[in-house]
Amino acid sequence: MKLSTILLLIGCLSASARGYTQTLTINEKDAPISRVFREIKKQTGYNFVYFDSDIRSTQRVTVQVHNSSLEDVLQLCLKDQPVTYRIVNRSIILSKKNTSSFRQNAAQDSAKRDVSGRLITAAGDPVWGASVFIKGMSKGTQSNEQGRFRLPNVPEGAVVVVSYVGYSTLELTARFQPDGAVRLSGGSVSSSSGGDVTIIMQPATRQMDEVLVVPYGTQSRSSYTGSAVTVQSEQLEDRSRPSYQQSLQGNVAGLQVMEATGQPGAAPSVRLRGISSFSGINTPLYVVDGVPMLTQEITTLATSSNSGAGINPNDIESITVLKDASAAAIYGSQGANGVILITTKKGSAGRTKISASANYGINQMATSARNKPLSTEEMTSMLVEGVVNRQVNGITTPEAAREYLVSQGLNPDVNTDWMDVITQTGQYQQYNLSASGGNEKTKFFLSGGYYKQDAVTRGQWFDRKTGRLSVNHKASKRLSFNGSMNLASQRLSTVPAAGLGQNPVRSLYRLVPWLSPYTENGDYNPLITHNPVIVQNENKYETSIYQAIGNLGAQLQLTDYLSAESKLGIDLHYSDDYRYWSPLWSDGRGSNGRGAEYSTLWHNWTISNLLKFNKQIGGLGINATVGQEAARRNLKRVSTQANNFAAEDLFTLSNASEPYVAWSYKAAATLASYFVNTSFNYDQKYYVNLTGRRDGSSRFGSLVRWANFWSAGAAWNIDKENFMMNAGWIDRLKLRVSYGLSGSQLGDYYGAQGYLLGGNNYMNNPGFIIAQIESGTLTWEENRPLDIGLEFEFLHGRLSGAIDWYTRRTDKLFQDMPVPMENGVTSLNFNVGAMKNYGWEFTLNGQVIKPRQAGGFEWNSSFNISTQKNKILKYQDSSMVQGVYLRAIGGDFYQYYLRGYAGVDPETGEALWYTNASKSATTNVFSQAAAFKQEGKSALASFFGGFTNTFSYKGLSLSTLIYFNWGNQIYDTWGQYTQSDGSGGLSETAQMSRMTYENHWKKPGDIAQYPKMMYRGNQSGLAGQSSTRFLYDGSYIRLREVTLTYQLPLRGRITEAVKGAQIYVRGNNLFTYIRDPYLPYDPEVGIDGILDQNLPISRQFAVGVNLTL
Template sequence: MKKLVLALLVSVSYLCTLHAQRTLSGTVTGDDGTPLIGATIKIKGSTAGVITDVEGAFNFYLPAGAESLIVSYIGYQTREVPIGDQSRLSIVLKRSTQSLGEVVVTGYSEVEAKKLISSVSVVNGVALDNTSLTDPNQMLQGRAAGLFTTATSGMPGAEGAVRIRGTGTLHAGANPLYVVDGIIVQTGNLTAIGEDYREPDACCTSDPEIMAQINAADIDNITVLKDASATALYGSRGSNGVIVISTKRGAAGKTSVNLNLQSGVTMPNFGNFELMNAEEQWNYERKVYEYSGYSQAEIDQLRPASMLDNTTDWLHEAFVNGRTHQVDLQVRGGNEKTRFFTSGGYFYKDGTLIATDFERYSLLANVDHSISDRVDLSLNLNTSYTHRHNAYTGNSWESPMLQWYRNTPMQGKINPATGELYTGTEDDWIGQVSDNFLYSSQKNSFTVSQFRLLNKLSLRVKLLDNLVFTQSANMDLINGDENKFYDPTTGVGSWFNGGLSHDYNQNIAFTNQSKLKYYTDFGPDHSFDILGVFEYQRVHWKGFGADAWDLLSPYTQTGALAGSFNANRDYKSDYAFLSYLGLANYAFKERYMLTASLRRDGSSRFSTNDRWANFWSLGASWRIAEEAFLQHTKWLNDLRLRASYGTSGNAAIGNFNNQSRYIAVPGYQGGLAIGLQELGDENLTWELSKSLNVGLDFSILDNRVGGTVEYYKRRSENVFLEGPVSFTSGGDRAKQNLAAIGNSGVEFSLNLTPFKAKKAGGFNWSLEFNIAFNDNKILQMPNHRVDSFNLGIYREGSPVRVMPLAANFIGINPDNGEMQFLQKDGSITNNLMAADRYIEFSPHPDFIAGLNSVFSFKGFTLTALFYTAQGQTYDIGVFRSLDSYGNELGGVHLKAAGDYWEKPGDLATRPKPKVGGYPGVNTHLSRSYLFVDASFIRLRNIQLSYALPASMLTKARLQKMVVFVKGENLWTITNYPGMDPEGVEWGRDNWRYPAGKSLVFGVNTTF
């Protein structure tokens, strides 16, 4: 019946053009030959059109004057096909790769790239294929201009930090908002997710990253939204930028089965420093005692020759080679009515730190079904389970990251008395830490497992031909389980006679989204659409934890068999966002585009009077290339100018900061005591960012050279600062909207095709390059004050979180061997304690850049991605211990520590070492020699693949087979003396788990 109605409608529209018509028939296929079912064929300049049938065929009457067809299909490049005199056409569509003709997914809607006004970066296609990275964040680095990612830990699946166009906040979440298949999802750290912001740790946690729950192989494309016009769609929470992830979906046609198998090795990164071996250390330390006035007899007693009998290179015991495996089975298919994509994946990766690994099982099913011509249903089911042997916090006693440098190389790992590993508790153990990680990593365990369900059901109803209503419901459920076990025979476990801790938590987010979209054309030159969205998201978090110690038996696994048990953690928390959004787009002759958005958002995190805020944006773009005066410029394919201005917000500050909160403790004289625990500012409200973006896109010389230049300026106001408040408030600190931050910068992206094959299989070379400069500055602090925090300093006029001011070390005086620090007044002091501290170091890079090169010839493809960050300075904190001028004799020393002053005239870099070191050297007083440039260039990814020729495939009944070998982080150029220059967000390099390297071999087969 409905088909009849549709046929009637189509016929009616043709009635007026019935004279002089003729038939046109043909087929539409993909570039791999599969017929495309349901592809849209329109006559250019009219609304008339048909869709292809199950064979990909079409047949219709052409109106007079029809010159060409517009053929489109989701996931394929839209093509304009001239008709000429032909009556039969075979139309081949190419799969989409990023180009100006493509559709860009911005979360609530899809926009044709040529109509795009806002600033976005899209990563898809090859970049996402065959990756062996653990989470989507890592795929973006070097590929999207202006995006800077760091991992606080090299632990696979550890929480990372992603900054888009600099940091615009102080004490609120600075990570972008993540949107998966149109829905805002929970991101960041599992254990702290109930409170989506917490002050980051100084160094070294390996907290799990929720995004690692998503299998990269299931991702179709990632769009990074950067400016106000783009993020306005998420205005309330978009001020840090938005990352929109779309998973793969089904396509009508022959069912294809894809099997991806990978296996490889992981290798640690030992960086640029050398340690003394046991013998060098023995000699050095004897010297230290000698310089400190010890007698030969005393030195022989403190450092006897027997200490060299049993030695260990702890660093190389702590970081080891490992394995990685990956299996993905993906099935894609469907017909006109139903399309599906399913994927099952298994991923395993060893950490480079001993006894750490990451494992993921994932299952994805995306189904799209057309119930009728007017009603479509989409279902996304995304399930994953991850299990990690996690790394301990790097500064904790049990962590190998601490033990490798705190235990001396003169300590053997095997106890000669027993022939077994030392436990660290023996009387003859001389390590500073009474624990041997080689033993305890076998006995103890620290596991974190997470289960995630990311489900979405959406119904799309075409109310009228140009009015579409979409209703979606989404559930994002995360269950976490963290489990620590300490065996009583291990060093740390012996303190409490063995112990364990369990923590469970659940985070569940429900999102309701209703969208109404209306679009219309006023005549051939004007197109207009308007979108209204209503969205409600509610997140509930709860957690429960218990500790047990005094384990009763070596077989004890739970608190039930422990002498002492304490269930002392029990938490619940809720938050919600309610949003109304309106978005309108207008295009004139596809040349002039305007967009405007307005949204109103409420958050439960603010008091009733402060919780609502309005955000808006305006944008315009001009496709200059379409102007008549440029129509005949053959070398120019596209030229477009874009500009946008708007506001967006941030509320990632955790829950209930708008209220003072009281806790109960055992009290006075036996009564309960209830006291103020966290001071809340009831006037707390949204952070507000105002941003301007101007961009120029061009494409010339047959699209072989293209690129984008963008300038942006963002001012964030009402920035949350958890700073000191007057003690008269009853507390000492509170989160308030107090500061202002500015970020401005320039980004360039360039796409080049130096060689373009004339025919298939020829030599092709394409290059993508991007570079981004960002200037970050705190514009305003309350009362112009300077706040110091664990991770740095906030000062007006300086970038966010610069490091504590450092004393200016200018070398060792060759005459007397004293350290010299240049004072502000030009004089020199040799006392670090008294030295003026005035040098400021910034952990922010001057610029970041990425270069991706792809060569292909016949079936071979070689891709290489280089990534660089330049100009950032890191505080190499671990050198305080490794290079302590004699203060820390229990651990291991840098080989370079041996370069010290001994006699007048020596040009040395260090003073003569002595027991106890020098005043201040053992403290965290900053001095310039500990701040080092951490610029680097890294070959992030290199891959050589070979696609077997079709002739071989047909025999084996295969559609496609690609074999490849790839390496990650294989090569790094840097002068940074530490383990790894990459990924120290706040510039503090202490007790770190550096990122490793990997080399992987794989086969990707499509049946």
């Protein structure tokens, strides 16, 4: 007789058992009794334990109840059936009527011992409320708040079942030991002298009834008609990255996260399913606990600042990425580019749980050896070739050329390693402490964190302090309140991205090695116009950011099916940028030091009011939300500058004697919204979702200020159909489709208004000029996304995933178009563009190797890949060249348009270019080269994704994440300077790249990538000018993360104080495969594909410890 245990997992909102007072809503007609058992398990978390043979003779049942008690449902279900039931803790034990059961026979066994121990998670946290019972018997118990349990009178050989919602069920065999102890074979079990055992519970992999965080509430995955991915806290915590956004890379299909700079704390470039606007907003909407978060640039000068870095990733419970029309429509004009919902951690009833973590590590350049600056000897050898090739002063031998170079100022005895001067091995450290707990009425979560990271270039760093408090209070049976506040302080030292001189990274690849940063007496070398050491030591580029993000809400349960909610959210950001240019630096030399200070204040608020209806009427379930929302954003900027400082070490502007500039700016924008979101389900098989929203924005003129948005979605749970009941290997199979209309606002608060600009003088009198004329017809961009998806889960959760095809068309795109100068302005915004994005997304999760026993070897994998295409459908002209791109109808937005580099003539070593787009003819004269559309070469990747593997055995766990980005092209804007082929001569910035050194032409017959060296020559072709010579394949595969974790075994009395302890080592960006062998730099750049020699990506190594008290 085979014993079966049906364990169905549900999400957190329905996970905790609340005793027999729980109510159930079930609508099953003529269904097998096992299906009803599954539904009871889903809604209550109770396990069913029974013999297969005992229910084999049961009859099909019809159960249609609404808000009925567990016992009432069981009695109805088992009426006139040959079985009876008994509830033991969290288990419902079924037995055949009037027969002897296994448990009665087992009770007569005299060889029995007690089993006691403790249940913990892999992180060391106690598992409270888990069911522990003997398989086939009514004996059972629950673990207490410390995770401890005691199971008396266990027969030898009995199977002890341990189950808890959200974790894999364990079946452990009791083996008696000669010393009187009991060993539970097959688990991650350790025994103390007292015979206690410690059992590690592993999270379940099944997602059948995962609860999703959705706009303005939660919803089970099985009922959701849209496309959504959830990232749990385990993938965010204790990472050596300051921003949660960076941890999303490779973990969410369709979400592209690119770090265009290695500046710590910088905002990555984030795009969800492509780009939707030519000049408007392309970033997703971030919502923290229901409050939309500011994602625009929050500082004036520090362009690498990031408001998202003010949220401690350790405070995040989960992140849900909503991709389709359902998310876009409910948020109206804010959700056109997708929505990222951030849910922070909350307290739970029980003892106060204290968690502490610390980690420390180092940062290095991820691809430093790829383009290490040339030594003096390497550089000299190239210049010698250039002198001989050009026959400068009739020189034809290398010896004479070397003498000539020395006579012109090259010092062979100086060999400065600019990599060592400018870069460093930076340090990283992070500390977190949190406390949570409460009772059934009031729950709290309190945390604090500190993060510090040095950049890989000297003088640049990021420092963050965070604090968070969350409180939930149930004032009465129907009324509850909640509130939270996140405080953060960010400080960062950066360098300007623009220009050559102030960016040490650009100096790194351009300064020649025979110059030293210092003279023999220790002064700064005056021969270097833009000495990077002065930038790092004397200038100041510091920014401070202070943030407060909070909300206060109330919920009132009006009836069993009707509730009301209100919430006030605030998002405050104040930043102070300070810049100081020393008198030793070129920008401050003529003014005896120059200082500038810029302050920026964002204060934003959002108010929302909701009325929710949720009712089951027979087989029809109805869920509706009606809401109103109002939001306002306020911006104020003030800047001042001054010259002539009294002393070099007194940096405040009050120490300068010459005020230079004073300027201020204020702006505000408001948004008013009304919306309704409804969902219907029939028999929990068929789901329909309808959403409508009306938005009014102050950014548009009064005639077009209001717009209506909507979405419709449908889902079919195929696995619930009767014809699928015999397919036991299918756990979940859902087909869904959604379509809708959303809008996008102008990024400029006053982009549609006409206004004058003051501060202009006419005949020594202040006056105004026309800054912008009104565009009364400028209206919302319109976004129409369509998504068709199939979700599946097979083999009892061992294999799951999703397939999505999407397309989204955007019309009425904003474009700045020229107008006659007689209007007083030269251009004006119009709605004239259209384009679409489309592609496929695949996600596959699998338990490759399932442990045969608890703590045995386990291997879990997750893979996702996304394709993306972009096509311009309408443009102001049929085509237009903008920078290095061709914006043409039928092409994509980042299609390259450049002169075609044809390589090197093997006989002469001269550079060649194509003279036509068909590439049928070449020339060695650059002015004769043709610029044309580079077919198949775009900044947009063809596909990207991630591959995660986790291997665990007992207390050890090894996880890896591989990220890949394939098929895009990147353009090096500085290539014409760093690959000058000797034309720079001996000037201070004439350094040439290692790629040129290793791959240039030297003698007739050479098949080379780069032309011959020509000292101070133009090669009759200006090889350094803009062309596809500096266009590279941006494809790469990166070992993004490797983590080795060990769960320390805790025994004896230490477990009274320490509930869990974990140590780990982690590495980030350990290895990068770069497809293009000639690409000099790290291939990870922004969405536009521009390689701008920003701060390089870092490789990180860290060690850490986590404690739970």
